[in-house]
Amino acid sequence: MSITVFLQYCLAGISIGGIYALIAIGYTMVYGILRLINFAHGDIFMMSAYFMIFAMVNFMIPWYISAVIVIVSTVALGVIIEKVAYKPLRNAPRMSIMISAIGVSYLLQNLATYLFSALPKPYPDIPVLNRTIYLGEVSTSLVTFITPIITIAAVAGLLALLKYTKIGMAMRAVAKDFETAQLMGIKINSVISMTFVIGCSLAAVGSMLYFTPRPSVFPLAGSLPGLKCFVAAVFGGIGSIPGAVLGGFIIGLSETFIKAAGYSEFSDVFTFILLIVVLMFKPTGLFGENMTEKV
Numbered sequence: 590m591s592i593t594v595f596l597q598y599c600l601a602g603i604s605i606g607g608i609y610a611l612i613a614i615g616y617t618m619v620y621g622i623l624r625l626i627n628f629a630h631g632d633i634f635m636m637s638a639y640f641m642i643f644a645m646v647n648f649m650i651p652w653y654i655s656a657v658i659v660i661v662s663t664v665a666l667g668v669i670i671e672k673v674a675y676k677p678l679r680n681a682p683r684m685s686i687m688i689s690a691i692g693v694s695y696l697l698q699n700l701a702t703y704l705f706s707a708l709p710k711p712y713p714d715i716p717v718l719n720r721t722i723y724l725g726e727v728s729t730s731l732v733t734f735i736t737p738i739i740t741i742a743a744v745a746g747l748l749a750l751l752k753y754t755k756i757g758m759a760m761r762a763v764a765k766d767f768e769t770a771q772l773m774g775i776k777i778n779s780v781i782s783m784t785f786v787i788g789c790s791l792a793a794v795g796s797m798l799y800f801t802p803r804p805s806v807f808p809l810a811g812s813l814p815g816l817k818c819f820v821a822a823v824f825g826g827i828g829s830i831p832g833a834v835l836g837g838f839i840i841g842l843s844e845t846f847i848k849a850a851g852y853s854e855f856s857d858v859f860t861f862i863l864l865i866v867v868l869m870f871k872p873t874g875l876f877g878e879n880m881t882e883k884v
Contacts (some may be wrong), residue, residue: 593726598849599842604733604798606841607740611795612818613825613833614747615788621764621828622784624683628690629670631815632697633789637663637796638712638806639705645713652715660793667789668782676778701808709805718801732801739798743791744834751830756783764828813857820864826877835875 612634619627640662644655674693678686718732751757756779762770763780771777799814800806821840825832840863844856867874 596727597729598845600727600729600733602842602845603838604736604841605845606838607737608795608799608837609814609818609821609841610740610834610837611743611791611798612814613821613837614744614830615792616819616822617825617827617830617833618760618784618788620822622760622767622781623675623686624767625675625686625690626819627788628687628815628819629674629693629697630788630792631811631813631818632694632701633663633667633670633811634792634796634799634815635806635808635811636666636697636701637793638800638810639701639710640793641797641800642705642710642713642806652713652717655713656797659797660790663793663796664786664789667785667792671781671785676781698808698812705808707808709807711805712800712803715797715801730802732798736798739794740834740837743794744830747787747791747830750787756780760784817857817860820860823864823874824867826874829874829876832874832876 612630615630615633616627619625619630637659640659641655644650644658645652650658670693674689675686678689715732718730718735720731721728722731722734724734751761759770759775759780760783762773762775763777767777770780800810817840818837821836822833823836824839825834825836827833840860843859843863847853847856847859871877
């Protein structure tokens, strides 16, 4: 393998890893606040792709305006799901809310099938993102190059929001101790809504970056990426944003080089082997904290 080919694979792996990181942040933030694995998050990511098809193909809206519409629509969908499916179960056993999340996942998949059919639909072409650029002898698409930059910028902005803003401090307080934060007068519902707003907006951005170089979207298109991003969050330490980002990049690079070695059929298997190994030897992940249950 020449150095040029190696660098191209590295760039592709970092790019897909950046997308996984953006989606994994949604998993880890919701878990940090609600102790809930939002299994519907991958399907929200899939619905975001259909929103882009709807805006650009059906209404012929320019891509830069469609991008804003997609982010707003995805955030609205996520907030509605939280209000309808999760909020009524706030005080229910964790198993109940987890079953609700799985139900929402299947609901979104079947809703997409009903509205858009099970046949793959072509994702609209965004020429500015698909154009080829050259970095020395390495050629790549613009979307592949800017994805890790967007990811790092989004994570830096999110960490700044959590550290320096009032809502960020409230989110950290709720993540640390839900009951005490509620007793101290923190508006829990506002914090949870903001968590879903951030997670869904990042999923919408990740969706545009993920599907732009891919030919089509179908109702199950979010299932496997969603599971991989969940593994990324667990690997890094679910509840830890830097951990989710690191997990996303590691999985992206690993599966890219497994495919480059000619073992494409094992690239997805590796992700779940990684999950098993992490749960066996370090259940809290790389950056996870050991939590003691209050009795």
